[in-house]
Amino acid sequence: MIAAQALTKKYGGFLALNALSFSLHPGEVLGLIGPNGAGKTTTLRCLAGIIPPSDGNVRICGQDLASNPIAAKRLLAFFPDEPRLFDYLTVAQHLNFIARLYQVHGYESLAGELLEELELAGKRDALPSELSRGMKQKVAIACGLLHSPRVIYFDEPLTGLDPLGMRRMKDSILKRAQQGAAIIVSSHLLHLVEEICSRVLILKSGCKVADGTIAAIREQFSQQPDANLEAVFFRATSQSAVAP
Amino acid sequence: MNAALVYLRWNSSRNRLLSSVKRLRNPRYLVGAVLAAWYFGWVVLRGFFLHGAMPSPSKVLISPLVVTIGAVLLSLFSLTMWIFPQERKTLAFSEAEVGFLFPAPLTRRRLIDYKLTTSAIRILFSALLFAFFTSGLSGGFLARTLALWLLFSVLSLHQLVASFARSLLRGKESGSGVKLLSILAGVLFGALVVYREQFAGRRLSLPELHHWGQRLVLLTLSGPLHWLLLPSHWLLAPLLAPDWAALSLAMLPAIALLALHYYCVIRLDAVYQKRFIDLPAGSDRDSAALRAASDQQRSRRPPFILKESGAPWIALLWKNLISSAFANVRMWAGLLGIAMILAIFCARSNGGAVQLIIGVLSGFAIVWSVFAGAQICRQDFRQDLLRADLLKTFPLRSWQVALGELLAPWCILTFLQWLSLLVAAACLARVAPPQQLVMGVLVAAIFLPLLDMLLLMIANATALLLPTWVLLSGRGFEVFGQRMLLTIGQLLALLLCLLPTTLVFALGVVLSKLFFSLQIALFAGLLATTPVLLLELFAGLNLVGKCFERLDLSTELLQVE
Numbered sequence: 001m002i003a004a005q006a007l008t009k010k011y012g013g014f015l016a017l018n019a020l021s022f023s024l025h026p027g028e029v030l031g032l033i034g035p036n037g038a039g040k041t042t043t044l045r046c047l048a049g050i051i052p053p054s055d056g057n058v059r060i061c062g063q064d065l066a067s068n069p070i071a072a073k074r075l076l077a078f079f080p081d082e083p084r085l086f087d088y089l090t091v092a093q094h095l096n097f098i099a100r101l102y103q104v105h106g107y108e109s110l111a112g113e114l115l116e117e118l119e120l121a122g123k124r125d126a127l128p129s130e131l132s133r134g135m136k137q138k139v140a141i142a143c144g145l146l147h148s149p150r151v152i153y154f155d156e157p158l159t160g161l162d163p164l165g166m167r168r169m170k171d172s173i174l175k176r177a178q179q180g181a182a183i184i185v186s187s188h189l190l191h192l193v194e195e196i197c198s199r200v201l202i203l204k205s206g207c208k209v210a211d212g213t214i215a216a217i218r219e220q221f222s223q224q225p226d227a228n229l230e231a232v233f234f235r236a237t238s239q240s241a242v243a244p
Numbered sequence: 245m246n247a248a249l250v251y252l253r254w255n256s257s258r259n260r261l262l263s264s265v266k267r268l269r270n271p272r273y274l275v276g277a278v279l280a281a282w283y284f285g286w287v288v289l290r291g292f293f294l295h296g297a298m299p300s301p302s303k304v305l306i307s308p309l310v311v312t313i314g315a316v317l318l319s320l321f322s323l324t325m326w327i328f329p330q331e332r333k334t335l336a337f338s339e340a341e342v343g344f345l346f347p348a349p350l351t352r353r354r355l356i357d358y359k360l361t362t363s364a365i366r367i368l369f370s371a372l373l374f375a376f377f378t379s380g381l382s383g384g385f386l387a388r389t390l391a392l393w394l395l396f397s398v399l400s401l402h403q404l405v406a407s408f409a410r411s412l413l414r415g416k417e418s419g420s421g422v423k424l425l426s427i428l429a430g431v432l433f434g435a436l437v438v439y440r441e442q443f444a445g446r447r448l449s450l451p452e453l454h455h456w457g458q459r460l461v462l463l464t465l466s467g468p469l470h471w472l473l474l475p476s477h478w479l480l481a482p483l484l485a486p487d488w489a490a491l492s493l494a495m496l497p498a499i500a501l502l503a504l505h506y507y508c509v510i511r512l513d514a515v516y517q518k519r520f521i522d523l524p525a526g527s528d529r530d531s532a533a534l535r536a537a538s539d540q541q542r543s544r545r546p547p548f549i550l551k552e553s554g555a556p557w558i559a560l561l562w563k564n565l566i567s568s569a570f571a572n573v574r575m576w577a578g579l580l581g582i583a584m585i586l587a588i589f590c591a592r593s594n595g596g597a598v599q600l601i602i603g604v605l606s607g608f609a610i611v612w613s614v615f616a617g618a619q620i621c622r623q624d625f626r627q628d629l630l631r632a633d634l635l636k637t638f639p640l641r642s643w644q645v646a647l648g649e650l651l652a653p654w655c656i657l658t659f660l661q662w663l664s665l666l667v668a669a670a671c672l673a674r675v676a677p678p679q680q681l682v683m684g685v686l687v688a689a690i691f692l693p694l695l696d697m698l699l700l701m702i703a704n705a706t707a708l709l710l711p712t713w714v715l716l717s718g719r720g721f722e723v724f725g726q727r728m729l730l731t732i733g734q735l736l737a738l739l740l741c742l743l744p745t746t747l748v749f750a751l752g753v754v755l756s757k758l759f760f761s762l763q764i765a766l767f768a769g770l771l772a773t774t775p776v777l778l779l780e781l782f783a784g785l786n787l788v789g790k791c792f793e794r795l796d797l798s799t800e801l802l803q804v805e
Contacts, residue, residue: 100559
């Protein structure tokens with residue numbers, strides 16, 4: 001569903017992403033982890049078509065993101081760590097706007113369901129300035145899920161959410177995965193990754209250090225079979241990067 | 245002001261200055277700074293030192309008619325603050341200020357004083373800049389700075405007073421903009437009816453106009469108009485003072501006005517806080533305070549119903565129209581109504597002074613909108629630069645995003661220009677030959693939108709190529725130079741775009757002249773340029789799209805740091 005091949009991103013002389021390759025199948029949730037500056041957000045931005053990679057390619061459900069961006073983008077949703085809403089559009093207007101962009105027919109019922117699910121039903125006519133950060137994030141999520149994406153990227157999805165919001169977010173991610181979406185979650189919260197991800201990809205200085213199920217990575221980097229992801233992460237990122 | 249707040253202000257300003265200096269390592273900022281330094285050094289300071297320390301104001305400036313007109317304009321400007329909604333930007337607290345200062349043991353009064361002092365310092369810099377630019381017009385540099393600072397400070401506080409008063413009077417009622425527009429249309433209609441009754445059919449000669457000027461001055465010397473214009477006269481008086489003694493005397497009433505405004509702001513803020521912000525325990529007090537500080541935005545009615553099917557880029561037009569004050573169809577209908585009233589009045593009048601003034605003002609509005617419209621109407625990429633990442637995730641081709649983003653300011657400008665054109669044409673209906681008038685209006689109606697789109701494309705391409713120059717505008721000395729460079733660059737780009745059009749026009753006129761009269765040849769020449777302009781716009785749209793595609797704000801902002 002997602003196929004990244006030798007994905008490379010350079011900023012001048014700085015190599016932010018070094019020939020990253022991986023693939024993700026429907027229903028899988030990939031945890032993208034790594035220390036600060038590892039290239040997690042750059043990876044997500046390349047995968048979402050926000051920035052073009054310097055080299056390599058990305059295919060979303062078989063559609064090449066560079067040569068067929070419209071078809072590819074119709075299938076994906078990207079949730080950045082900081083929800084960026086339009087200051088002058090109400091919650092309902094945001095959904096109307098997205099429905100037109102993604103041509104979501106009969107969006108009202110879908111929007112209603114999403115607003116109910118995200119506890120925003122009473123905020124339909126509210127502007128972003130009237131919403132808390134968590135609510136803004138929920139609006140961004142409602143907008144992103146309106147067109148039923150088959151590929152979803154989350155960058156720090158739990159930031160700003162209350163405990164109930166966090167629980168619902170985790171459930172929502174798992175629900176979308178069960179429905180067949182391929183999901184990438186980038187986060188520093190290793191317990192979140194451990195809880196919801198079926199696979200983990202560890203990045204360090206733009207290079208892939210490890211990629212596989214949590215059990216496989218644990219086996220690769222730790223002698224103890226019950227070691228938690230935190231211990232495995234420290235061990236993996238303290239060692240030198242492996243070839244992509 | 246509290247010592248901690250003084251410390252905060254001082255260090256913030258110092259660090260901002262240091263950041264500006266550090267930024268000069270980046271060539272694009274260095275170029276801006278060098279250009280600004282050259283401009284100030286050679287053009288402004290030289291002119292400033294050439295004039296004496298305290299020259300008398302120019303004779304034109306102190307003529308009673310000019311002073312009266314100045315006072316009338318100043319009063320009208322103050323009136324607009326009461327009619328049109330204004331954000332209380334002076335009292336808007338940043339997120340950091342809300343986070344640190346609101347929970348701190350500081351009274352609201354101290355916070356307001358802090359913001360007003362910050363604003364006063366900012367105004368002082370503006371006054372200094374204006375004083376540089378107006379050297380030789382009136383008084384010495386210091387005197388002019390002082391007089392301008394007083395004037396700008398009072399206006400700034402007056403804007404706050406008007407905004408608070410509007411909020412308190414309005415309460416939670418909405419749609420006041422349309423109501424005000426209706427009232428304005430009514431007043432205008434009444435004034436026109438009275439004018440027709442009094443002066444219909446009379447043509448005013450120049451001596452009569454001069455006589456009118458004298459009558460206007462006399463009218464303001466006594467009666468209610470005198471009292472209405474008195475505050476404006478007080479504010480203008482320091483600018484017209486010939487020496488320091490006169491300046492000291494002239495400043496007294498202006499200072500009294502400043503104090504009165506300050507008192508009003510403090511009182512109105514207290515009332516506003518009590519009525520809207522003193523929430524019961526458990527409410528989100530911080531966000532409420534934030535909203536109060538920046539005069540809460542209201543949701544706007546969409547300009548049209550956006551269906552989920554159809555060209556997706558229309559969604560961007562819809563979104564950007566909502567962001568402008570012209571979101572409401574009723575507002576457009578109201579403006580059209582006013583223009584129609586003016587046009588009917590002018591078309592039926594017989595060459596009166598008011599008709600002349602309306603015609604000239606309409607023409608001026610068209611010319612001004614061509615030059616300044618693209619810089620003022622910014623409901624396009626320039627508004628969405630910080631959301632560029634979000635725009636890039638939309639399933640649209642880059643030219644579609646560009647088209648959707650450019651359409652809103654284009655629609656607004658075209659609508660306003662066509663209204664002005666309608667009024668101007670009506671004013672000329674009795675004096676211009678009908679055939680020429682129709683041709684002129686037709687050509688203007690076709691070319692103005694094309695020219696607007698061209699200018700908007702240039703402005704947006706600049707913003708996408710140099711996003712930090714747009715995002716960080718207003719911060720630092722070098723920004724002045726950058727703006728100069730931008731203006732020069734945009735002018736050059738416009739000239740370059742108009743070069744092929746001009747050549748085709750010339751060719752079209754020369755060829756048509758062989759068969760037709762000059763009038764028809766000119767018209768044919770202008771029409772021949774339309775496809776050229778359309779081709780340029782098509783290419784321009786793709787270019788703006790490419791610029792958007794290449795934009796990576798994270799890289800740009802990193803370079804700034």
